[in-house]
Amino acid sequence: MFSRFVRRLLRGQTLKEWLIEFLRFCTVGLGAYIVDVGLFNLLAYHWSIDLPFDQSMTAKTISVSISIVVAWVGNRLWTFRTQEQSSRGREFAMFVLVNIGGMAVALACLAVSRFVLGFDSQFADNIAANVVGLVLGTAFRYVLYRYVVFAPIPLSASSSRPH
Structure with missing residues (x-):
């Protein structure tokens, strides 16, 4: 297993x-x-x-907004450069949506810290959003980049594309 x-x-x-x-x-x-x-x-x-x-x-x-574009270009041209996509526009749109999801993860961590646990200091906010939220959001983004945004085209779809 x-x-x-x-x-x-x-x-x-x-x-x-x-x-x-x-x-x-x-x-x-x-x-x-x-x-x-x-x-x-x-x-x-x-x-x-x-x-x-x-x-x-x-x-x-x-x-x-600019950092999202920088991340997409870097990931497209370097990290996932060998993964073909049928539509760069669709890929970029998915990338932006995934980044909004990553931001939501960080905001959720901050909300739990502030409103559930009652921690409201600057230090607690930074730990919640910029440490815990960053780690969880990064894991979220990586998994979705790898398996959704920059996923390889299935063989049946790539063979039907004109070359």
């Missing part, structure tokens, strides 16, 4: 190939995280431009 699970997890890859893929995923994610945090801080606190609505909320919306 365990070996069947491992075979399914590896999806035809060796353990080494899977580990390389996973490390690439983590590297791309770190790059996107740096873009997100760096751009957010530049827009919200260091550039003297007035953003519409709330400065921080608008800055965060912009930084997350």
Whole structure:
């Protein structure tokens, strides 16, 4: 039973190939995280431009949006480059939806910490959202990227595509 699970997890890859893929995923994610945090801080606190609505909320919306594009390009061109897709537009839309799901995971962790457990300090918020939420959200995203967004095209679908 365990070996069947491992075979399914590896999806035809060796353990080494899977580990390389996973490390690439983590590297791309770190790059996107740096873009997100760096751009957010530049827009919200260091550039003297007035953003519409709330400065921080608008800055965060912009930084997350750009980091999603950075993550998609990195994962498409490096992490999952060997996985063919019939539609890059569909793939990108699925990628965005998965990232919204990952954000929901982090927000759920924060909500449980604040509203169920009653922890409301800055430290507790950061642990809930940026440690627990980040770890769970990253696991969520990786599984869905691997098995849904960047999943290989089934042989029957790829053989019917024009070349």
